[in-house]
Every structure is written in structure tokens, then in C-alpha cells.
Amino acid sequence: MTATATEKTGATEHHDHPDAAQGSGTPDGTGTAERAGAAERAGTTEKKGAGERTGARTTEAAGVISGARERIDALDDRIIGLIQERMAVSAVIQEARITSGGRRVNLSREMEVLGRYREALGKPGTALAMTLLELCRGRI
């Protein structure tokens, strides 16, 4: 027998209710989360279907989402690596300044950094830069 899109993804294309479309309802009335919880408690595992993992309602959409998520994971790995590199470079600057008798923090430079992120990314860019500065300050 050929598997249907629904069987392959766990998605149900002809239901409007999101939970039904993601395979959480079964004929015996047991929801996916409920069964997963029971499996967890029993120490057994229950694999989620592609539809449930991605929120997709079709096999095609599930494939697009899975592929794009792999790219996002790869990008996040690179971003995390760059942040760690930034922290190390920032530590070099702070160490040089403190060793020379100066202060760890340089507020005018922080304003420049905030401005660059705001210019590129708008208001959330400022919040992102503040988090980066928090990560980078005081790590020597």
C-alpha cells in the first residue's frame, strides 16, 4: 500500500482544527501529547511525525520546513561562533585598557556599537547590541 501525505507527515489535510490536522486526536480519543507523556513516563519513546514536528499540513511543506530549519541551525552555529569570537576580542581590548590603568567600560564606544546595530536592524537591533555588550563586558 502507498503511504498517503497524511501518513507520511502526520498531517491531515482536510481538517480545520489545528490539533486534528497535526494528528493529536486518535479514534480512541488519546491525544498526541497525552500519549507522548505516557510514553515518557513509561520510559518508552514515541516518534513525532513530520507534520507534528514542523506544523506543516502537507508533505511538500514539511520538506521545505525541514530543509530550511537545517539551514537555520547551521546559521545559528555560525552566529554563536562569531559571538564567542567577539567576546574574546572584546576581552583583549578590556584587558589592555585595565592593565594600562583605564576602566573596563567605555560608554562612548558602547553608544557607537548600539548605533551601528540600530542603523542596520532598527529598534530590536539596539536590544540585541545591549545583550552582546552584556555578554562581552567583564570577561577577563
Ligand SMILES: O=C(O)C(=O)C[C@]1(C(=O)O)C=C[C@@H](O)C=C1
Ligand atoms: O571597544 C572597546 O573599547 C571595548 O572595550 C569593547 C566593548 C565591546 O564589546 O564592544 C566592550 C566594552 C566597552 O564598554 C565597549 C565596547
